[in-house]
Amino acid sequence: YKFSYQGRYSSVYRPRTKIPYGVVHYDDQMYLFFIPTLAPYFKPEDPETKIVERQTKMWANFIQTGNPTPQKSDLFENVIWQQLTPENLAYLDIGSDMEMKEGLYKERMAVWQRLFPLTTFP
Known part of the structure; x- marks a missing residue:
């Protein structure tokens, strides 16, 4: 998955700048755990409450059933998180909205595939 929700808080703090830093690794954790320093x-x-409810429900579902979105619901915007397979490289983009997308970092992955070819890569 790709966590792309950019809320009012981030694990990166850039004082004295108005340039948005974007979503960084670890930002999703503040919607799963209460981290008062963040x-x-x-x-x-x-607005973050919806993200907290969605994130915690997906992880609880995964723990209980092995499937983060076992059925369509309003909380998940009727999106089912498709299982990743060699034939289906779709990923879930978790932003303000949820959406299944194709080609996560496609150009970046193509560079690595050229440098270090995998024989099992689709």
Whole structure:
């Protein structure tokens, strides 16, 4: 998956700049765990609350059933997280909305494939 939700808080703090840094590795953790050094406790009316509910439900589903989205629901915007296979390289983009997409970092992966070819790569 790719976590692309850019909320009001991030694990990267850039003082004295108005340039958005974007979503970084570890930003998804503040929506799974309360990390007071990164973000406050979210109130029900905060936009981040929906992300917290969605993230925690997906991980709880995965722990209980092995499937993060076992059925369509409004919380998941009726998206089913498709299983990754050699024939289906789709990934779930988790942003303000959820969407199955194709070709995660396609150009970057093509460089690595040229440098270090995998015989089992589709």
